Each structure stands twice: as structure tokens, then as C-alpha cells.
Amino acid sequence: MRKLFYLFIVLMLVLGVTVTVSAQTEADEEYRISVVLKATNSDYWKSVQAGADQAAEDFGVEVSVVGPSNETQVMQQINLLEDQISRQVDGLVVAPLRPSAAKTVLEKAISRGIPVVTIDTDAEFEGKTSFAGTGNFQAAQQAGNYMVEKLDGEGEIAIVRGAAGDYIHDQRVEGFLDAIGDSNINVVSTQPADSQRGEAVSVMQNILQTYPNIDGVYGTNDEMALGAFRALKSTNAGDNVTVIGFDGSPDAIKSIRNGELTATVQQDSYNIGYTGVELMVKTLNGEEVEKTVPVPTNIIDKDNVDESIRDLRKAFSRDRLENIFGEDLIEELLD
Structure with missing residues (x-):
């Protein structure tokens, strides 16, 4: 239909007929x-x-x-x-x-x-x-600056990232490293976990065998940050480690609300x-x-997590939010 419309326009122009086509936001x-x-x-x-x-x-x-x-x-x-x-x-x-x-x-x-x-x-x-x-490099800089702030500019951290060679995760690593470059934060290990929570558990467990006193973890998506936290929690180190994710997923927001993950970079x-x-x-x-x-992107942490839960109404039904966060919390925040 659209092609026929364009052919009609061309024919009218050839015949010398003036044609006015108005652009509009709603589809023609x-x-x-x-x-x-x-x-x-x-x-x-x-x-x-x-x-x-x-x-x-x-x-x-x-x-x-x-x-x-x-x-x-x-x-x-x-x-x-x-x-x-x-x-x-x-x-x-x-x-x-x-x-x-x-x-x-x-x-x-x-x-x-x-x-x-x-x-x-x-x-x-x-x-x-x-x-x-999202400008992933710039958003990852936000994560790096946040890590510097939380660790007072020094400590040992690990990066758990998406598949090697994945451009988006390359950008999320490079932006983070750029932001921490002038601090005394040392990245002791960078390991891929293919964006999977279960894989990140195993990767983090292996990292902890060599670096049991790690101060921070940056996951280049929320699934890997959540997996890393699970591994940390199994060693009773979770409460003392700053763990930052990336995406602003409901599961990550719930984890922040529960005092587990420290923060996530929220993509809209x-x-x-x-x-x-x-x-x-x-x-x-x-x-x-x-x-x-x-x-735009922003950091979600304990200070603005409730506002972020309210914002999820655009994307998820109330039933879905109640399933994630519980009926009592959703009633408290949304009613």
C-alpha cells in the first residue's frame, strides 16, 4: 500500500499536479x-x-x-x-x-x-x-565514580562482564576503568560470565578463592551482579562488599531494597x-x-529505590510487581 502511495505521488508530479503531504507523528x-x-x-x-x-x-x-x-x-x-x-x-x-x-x-x-x-x-x-x-561508556563512568565514592578511592575490586568481544560490555568496562583511573582502586580480576546469573556465581566463587578479601564488584549487567552477590553471600562477605550492577532490572532493584546489591546503573x-x-x-x-x-541513565541505590519501584508501573503490571516485590510493599508504594 505504501509503495502504491509513493507511485501515485510521483505520477501526480509528472502530470504537474501539486501534491501536499503532511508529516505527522501518528502512522499514515x-x-x-x-x-x-x-x-x-x-x-x-x-x-x-x-x-x-x-x-x-x-x-x-x-x-x-x-x-x-x-x-x-x-x-x-x-x-x-x-x-x-x-x-x-x-x-x-x-x-x-x-x-x-x-x-x-x-x-x-x-x-x-x-x-x-x-x-x-x-x-x-x-x-x-x-x-x-544509552551511551554505555558514559553510563559506566557513573558506575566507576560511584565505586570510587563508596570505597573512598581505594581498595581491590573485581569486574564480572559479558561475553568477551561483546561491544556493549567492552564499553561498560572501559568507561568504568576510565572513571576509577585516578583513584587507588585496583582491579584484581576481570572475568566473563556471559551475562548469566548462574555463570556469575561460579566465576565469583573462583575469584574469591584467590582474592577472599575483595572490597567491591562491578557487574556489567544486573544478572551477573546478582550472581556475584550470591557467591559473596555464601562466604558471608556480602555485607562488606560494594556490588554495583548495570541495567536497573526489577530483580536488581528488589535486591537493593533488601539491602543486598549496593546500586545499579539504570537504563530506561x-x-x-x-x-x-x-x-x-x-x-x-x-x-x-x-x-x-x-x-538518559542514573544510579539507583537505597536513597531512590522506592521511586524507582514506582516508575516500573510503566513497564509491568501490578500483578507482576506484586509477584516481584510482595503485595504489602506495592500497596505501600503505589496506593
């Missing part, structure tokens, strides 16, 4: 937009999906959300992208697991006339429309999903969009 027709996530197995990505779904409702478009089973399945994501191209969707909103691996398939989408907006993690490829997400995952779809709708309507649309 029900576009089919595919949102391809890094995974579907965590609350973070469910929050991104909730934002995308709300944007679909607000702008009157059809949005399908797909993703691999976890964040290590790079080829599964590539295959999902190929499938969406074969379905001839009107637009792709993509959180690429490994930008270098996705480059070819994303350029293929462009060559087929399918615009691409990246979210969460940027990627460099010819013809990209826009990127909406809901608005990342929402903004990605909004940018795609504007693009399909012929509107100009910014090449980069930053979505």
Missing part, C-alpha cells in the same frame, strides 16, 4: 514494524518490549517483537533478522548482539528498502536511520523500546529524525 497507515531484541529471557528486555508495544498502540502500527533465547545466541539473532527481511516488514528496530556480525544482514535490509533503527547498542553500517539508547529500557518504534514511525512517514537519540 498500519506499518508492520519488527523489533529484534538481544534476548527474551530477562526483565530488562521485557521492559524494552513493553515500551515498543505501547508505542505501537500510541502510533497505530503493528509491532512484532522477537529475539534469541539469550544474549550469547548471535547466529540465532542473525537468522531472525533474515526472517524478518523475508517477511518484507516495513521497518526494523534492532538491538544488535554483535554489531560487526550483524552489519551484512542490516545492510541487506537497507538494500531491500527496509529502514533500520538500532536501539540499546549502536552499530555502524551503511544507511542506518538512527540510534536510540522502557523508553529505549518506545523511542525506537517512534523513530521508525517518523521515518516511514517521511519525517527527518536525529541520527542519535540518547536515553
Whole structure:
């Protein structure tokens, strides 16, 4: 339908007929937009999906959300992208697991006339429309500055990170290291745990065998920070170690509320999903969009954790929040 519309416009111009087309935020027709996530197995990505779904409702478009089973399945994501191209969707909103691996398939989408907006993690490829997400280097600097503050600028810490070679986790490590660079904080170990909580338990247990008196742990996502804390707690060291995560997931927020994790860098995952779809709708309507649309981050700790729980209402149902935090707390905070 959209292609016929454009052919009509061209024909009118050839015939000398003046045509006025107004750009509007709401979709001119029900576009089919595919949102391809890094995974579907965590609350973070469910929050991104909730934002995308709300944007679909607000702008009157059809949005399908797909993703691999976890964040290590790079080829599964590539295959999902190929499938969406074969379905001839009107637009792709993509959180690429490994930008270098996705480059070819994303350029293929462009060559087929399918615009691409990246979210969460940027990627460099010819013809990209826009990127909406967190500046991971800058957000990780926030985590590093917070660690310096909590440890008074000195101590021994470990970093538990996502898969080696993953661009987003590289940025989250490099920004953190940049922030602690002028302090007397020493990183004694940096180990990958593939963004998995269970794997992080094992990794942290191994680190503690060599460094039993560690002062801090930085996990480059919340799942790994939670796994690291579990390992620390099993050695009765958890109360004395500063543990910082990254993402602002409900489980991490609950852990902070319970006095376990110290803090997390909150990405506004809901608005990342929402903004990605909004940018795609504007693009399909012929509107100009910014090449980069930053979505702000902030630190969640015990001082603002209750406010953060209230904010989760945008992404999760009350039943879901009661299941995570308990009925009494949700009644106290939301009623």
C-alpha cells in the first residue's frame, strides 16, 4: 500500500499536479514494524518490549517483537533478522548482539528498502536511520565514580562482564576503568560470565578463592551482579562488599531494597523500546529524525529505590510487581 502511495505521488508530479503531504507523528497507515531484541529471557528486555508495544498502540502500527533465547545466541539473532527481511516488514528496530556480525544482514535490509533503527547498542553500517539508547561508556563512568565514592578511592575490586568481544560490555568496562583511573582502586580480576546469573556465581566463587578479601564488584549487567552477590553471600562477605550492577532490572532493584546489591546503573529500557518504534514511525512517514537519540541513565541505590519501584508501573503490571516485590510493599508504594 505504501509503495502504491509513493507511485501515485510521483505520477501526480509528472502530470504537474501539486501534491501536499503532511508529516505527522501518528502512522499514515498500519506499518508492520519488527523489533529484534538481544534476548527474551530477562526483565530488562521485557521492559524494552513493553515500551515498543505501547508505542505501537500510541502510533497505530503493528509491532512484532522477537529475539534469541539469550544474549550469547548471535547466529540465532542473525537468522531472525533474515526472517524478518523475508517477511518484507516495513521497518526494523534492532538491538544488535554483535554489531560487526550483524552489519551484512542490516545492510541487506537497507538494500531491500527496509529502514533500520538500532536501539540499546549502536552499530555502524551503511544507511542506518538512527540510534536510540544509552551511551554505555558514559553510563559506566557513573558506575566507576560511584565505586570510587563508596570505597573512598581505594581498595581491590573485581569486574564480572559479558561475553568477551561483546561491544556493549567492552564499553561498560572501559568507561568504568576510565572513571576509577585516578583513584587507588585496583582491579584484581576481570572475568566473563556471559551475562548469566548462574555463570556469575561460579566465576565469583573462583575469584574469591584467590582474592577472599575483595572490597567491591562491578557487574556489567544486573544478572551477573546478582550472581556475584550470591557467591559473596555464601562466604558471608556480602555485607562488606560494594556490588554495583548495570541495567536497573526489577530483580536488581528488589535486591537493593533488601539491602543486598549496593546500586545499579539504570537504563530506561522502557523508553529505549518506545523511542525506537517512534523513530521508525517518523521515518516511514517521511519525517527527518536525529541520527542519535540518547536515553538518559542514573544510579539507583537505597536513597531512590522506592521511586524507582514506582516508575516500573510503566513497564509491568501490578500483578507482576506484586509477584516481584510482595503485595504489602506495592500497596505501600503505589496506593
